Amino acid sequence: MSATILICDDDADIRLALSLLLSSKGYQILEAQSPKEVMINANRHQPDLILLDMNFSRDTTSGMEGLELVSQLQPMGIPVILITAWGSIELAVKGLQQGAIDFIEKPWHKEKLLKSIEQQLAMRQLSDENTGLRQLLTPDSPLPWVAESASMRQIEQLLLQVAPTDANILILGENGSGKSLLAKRIHQLSSRCNAPLIEVNMAAIPVNLFESELFGHQKGAFTDAKESRVGRFQLANDGSLFLDEIGTMPLELQPKLLRVLETGQFEVLGSSQTQVSRARIISATNAKLSELVSEGRFRQDLLYRLNTFVITLPPLRERQQDIILLAQSFVTSYCQKYHKGTLSLSGDAQSLLLSHAWPGNVRELQHVIERAVLLCTSEVINAPQILIDQQGGVVPVAQYNDNGSLSISDSEVALINKALLAANGQVAAAAELLGISRNSLYRRLEKHGISHES
Ligand SMILES: Nc1ncnc2c1ncn2[C@@H]1O[C@H](COP(=O)(O)OP(=O)(O)OP(=O)(O)O)[C@@H](O)[C@H]1O
Ligand SMILES: [Mg+2]
Structure with missing residues (x-):
């Protein structure tokens, strides 16, 4: 289904120009010519994106109407791209601070406008998918959590006590022992369960993007900051922030995390305004943090901030x-x-x-x-x-062969048939089971004259 874009401008010519351009690209268009109409349309039709002029009455250039609208639209979660008069960058920045996602100067470059729209719609789809995932984790759909052994029952008891509090929790455990799932469960059992659980894999953030990722940045804050970005701390404000693989955090970045954990304060890159985080911190690692501390690779003071409660998942x-x-x-x-x-x-x-x-x-x-x-x-x-x-x-499934023949060719045929059977005849799935590429399976099917669905 094509995305719906609400075009908001009091100037009929601008609405027409935008509407022609965007409908030619297959978007569904809605129009609004006054702030009131903007709100009505946004509420009634829930468009996927809003293009919003900053000034509605021709004689004003203050942009106040636009800014007010941006903050009214913010809770609806619809991305807003501002259309600003050329040279009114300051106004645009205010708009971004109020929650707009990008701005385009008049007169706009078609390609730039289309690209921004495309990007924002793609981001929205991603965040919708995340919401979908989050819904999977609402109390209505309990996690497939198995915890019957004595040690897991003890953990369950501790969970029921500490999950509902705002205390920071550090989860320790070997690879695959269920740390990420436990983090979800803690969030689900907490009073923040209806707010987002935001995950950050600390091992996956490049050092130079660390602050931008966690605290966000304003457009232009650094050379590559073409768009403003909301940081994870802000996204997790009323919810929980899951810092996974915390043990991999480079020592030089640890003070930056320590500060926000100690004082709750941080700054969005490019802004001098100090923000306050209310996020609840859940962290996890398979590393022995105490060893890292004694080797000088993990700050003791940071560990103290993270480990108000420690849950160690047994192997x-x-x-x-x-x-x-x-x-x-x-x-x-x-x-x-x-x-x-x-x-x-x-x-x-x-x-x-x-x-x-x-x-x-x-x-x-x-x-x-x-x-x-x-x-x-x-x-x-x-x-x-x-x-x-x-x-x-x-x-590898290739070792699995219960046909008595010792001929390699026979064994291969038997294996392939077995995999096809197991994969309900689907070549791609059978190839995956066999641990070979789809093309390579096709070649073998042809070689042995095995019939298959194409
Ligand atoms: N107690 C459990 N009950 C049901 N499923 C579980 C349980 N623990 C783990 N799992 C499942 O096992 C898989 C591995 O768990 P998970 O990803 O949480 O482990 P992890 O400790 O975070 O691993 P890693 O160290 O690689 O990050 C997941 O698919 C998870 O859903
Ligand atoms: Mg994990």
Whole structure:
């Protein structure tokens, strides 16, 4: 469906020009010629984007009407691009501070205007997807959280006490032990559950973008700052901010984070105004932070700010009781995903699951079960379909061959057929199971004369 753009200007010629340009690009157009009409249209039609003139009565140039409208529109979450008179940059900056997302000077460059619109619509789609994800996590759709073992029950008890407070929580645990999921659960159990949970992977932020990412920047704050950007602290203001992989944070950046955690204060890059953050901080790491502190790689004072409460997730091998429950829960969800009806785990399969040490923890178990569900051709998952790599990784399906022939060619045909069967005949999915590219599978299908859906 094409996006709807509301054009707001008192000048009929400008509305016409914009409307012709944008409808020729396939956008649906709505028009408003007064501030009142802007609000009515925005409320009634929920456009995807608003192009807003700063001045509505011809004789004023103060831009006050535009600024007021921007703040009235802000809570609706519709991106607003301002149309400003040439040279009124100061006004445009005020508009950006009130929540507008970009501005275009009159007379506009067509290409620049179209590009800005495209970008903002793409961003909105992304944030809608995020909202969709967040909705998946609302209390109505509980997370698939398994916590029956004694150690996990203790964690559950602690969670019920500390999640609803605003206290900062540090989650420790090995890779794949459920830290990210636990962060979501803390947010879900908190009084902030209806506000966003904003995640930042500290390992993924380039050092030079750190401040802009966390605190935001104004357009023009640095050479590449072509658009203004809202920082994660602001986005998480009424919600929670999840700082994942906190142990990877470079030492030189740690003071910047420390300051906002200590005082709540930060500045958007390019602005001298100090802002106050109310975000609740949840952080996680698989690193031994205390060791990093003693090696001088992590600041002790920063650790104290993060670890008001510490929750250490035990590795999966230390929660035997959860293994089968988790496996069953994954079987159910993958059966749904791959339209496999109802499958159960045989006694042998369960014993095998219980005997493994799970160095990759819950994530490893999840992958093993996904493959087992795909490989299973009866109603019961048996031990041969549980492909566990004793080295910790997942066994390539190519090692899975229960046909008695020792001929390589026969084995290949058997394997390919098995994978196609498991993937309901879909070549792409079968190729993934086999760990080869789609093209390479097609070549093999042709070589062996195996029929398939194209
Ligand atoms: N207790 C649990 N109940 C149900 N599913 C779980 C549980 N713990 C983890 N999972 C699932 O296991 C997978 C790995 O968990 P998650 O991503 O939270 O681990 P992690 O500790 O954050 O890993 P990493 O160290 O790689 O960031 C996810 O798909 C998650 O949904
Ligand atoms: Mg994680």
